Amino acid sequence: MKHRLAAVLLILGPMLAAGADLTGSQVLDRMRAVTVADDRTMEAEMTITDRNDRVQTRTIRSVMKGDNKIMVTFVQPAELAGVTFMSTSKDNMWIYLPTQGRVRRISGSMVNQGFGGSDFSYDEMADISFTGDDNVAAIADDTIDGTDVYKLTLEEDDGLTFVWVERARFLPLQVEKHDAEGSVVKRVNFSDFAHQDELWVPGRIVMHDLNKGSRTEIRVKEFELNAGIRDNEFTEANMKRGA
Numbered sequence: 426m427k428h429r430l431a432a433v434l435l436i437l438g439p440m441l442a443a444g445a446d447l448t449g450s451q452v453l454d455r456m457r458a459v460t461v462a463d464d465r466t467m468e469a470e471m472t473i474t475d476r477n478d479r480v481q482t483r484t485i486r487s488v489m490k491g492d493n494k495i496m497v498t499f500v501q502p503a504e505l506a507g508v509t510f511m512s513t514s515k516d517n518m519w520i521y522l523p524t525q526g527r528v529r530r531i532s533g534s535m536v537n538q539g540f541g542g543s544d545f546s547y548d549e550m551a552d553i554s555f556t557g558d559d560n561v562a563a564i565a566d567d568t569i570d571g572t573d574v575y576k577l578t579l580e581e582d583d584g585l586t587f588v589w590v591e592r593a594r595f596l597p598l599q600v601e602k603h604d605a606e607g608s609v610v611k612r613v614n615f616s617d618f619a620h621q622d623e624l625w626v627p628g629r630i631v632m633h634d635l636n637k638g639s640r641t642e643i644r645v646k647e648f649e650l651n652a653g654i655r656d657n658e659f660t661e662a663n664m665k666r667g668a
Contacts, residue, residue: 449561449577453588455595457492462624464490464654468500469645473543476638483541485643486667490654497550498667499541509664510540512551520547521664528661544611544634544641569598584610596625609635622650 447455471483484501494513499505507523510531518531536548562585563578569589579586585607589599600613612635617628630643 447564447575449564449575449579450559452564452575452577452590452595453559453561456590456597459595459623459625460597460627461492462489462622462650464488464652465626465648465650466652466654467645467648469643471541471543472642472644474640474642481542483543485541488654488658490656490659493551494656494659495550496659496664497540500667505541507667508541509667510547510550511659511661511664512547513659515548515551518547518551519661519664521661523665528664544632544637544639549611549632572598574598594625597627611635619645619648624650626650 465488467487467489469485469487471485473481473483482502483499483505485497486500487495487497489495493515496509496511498507498509507521509521510518511521512518518536519528520531521528531547536551537546539545540547540550560580561577562580565576565578567574567576567589573592574589575592577588577590579588581602584603584605586603587599587601588597590596591598596618597615599615601609602611604610612633614631614633615627615629616631618625619628626645626648628645632641634640
């Protein structure tokens with residue numbers, strides 16, 4: 426990891442001074458300040474498209490508190506209705522399967538499996554901000570479709586993650602996850618932001634799995650911010666009732 430990081434820093438070195446008005450951690454803090462509500466409820470449509478352009482559609486309902494507590498329930502289709510995922514931290518994740526009638530802890534290799542057949546792993550669902558442990562190794566200036574952005578390089582255990590944050594409003598526009606060899610394995614794009622109560626909510630999130638050639642799109646149908654959700658609502662009993 427140290428050798429790969431050194432190579433990245435050598436490439437990015439000439440650009441680092443351009444983004445030096447803020448540190449990478451400060452940019453992430455600003456991003457969270459304008460995108461993470463005290464709590465949030467949401468209903469959305471999830472569309473999964475495989476490499477052969479076959480499409481599956483789901484309706485999901487979610488409850489979130491801060492950026493580390495989340496409960497997501499499938500509403501449709503019928504065969505997935507009631508299946509609920511809950512995370513209270515990256516190390517504490519569970520799944521409720523109505524057909525089995527029990528809550529199962531998610532651990533080991535299971536954290537990298539697709540949630541409900543989507544391109545979002547359980548680990549990615551638990552990391553709402555897609556920024557890992559904030560191990561920012563570099564910051565540079567960049568542009569996406571003509572928009573000025575900060576490009577952050579985050580050091581992860583299994584590779585590097587790049588995050589593009591709009592300079593004007595500190596909105597996340599794109600995240601790329603690279604493997605240990607430096608190849609892009611996943612790309613997430615955020616768009617159609619809605620503004621409410623001084624916060625921004627992405628109306629469209631698209632996850633691309635470059636290895637599988639598939640993508641998953643989440644389109645928000647309705648949401649509510651700062652409804653007063655309590656920490657003790659994230660329980661196994663509530664998983665069985667649905668988000």
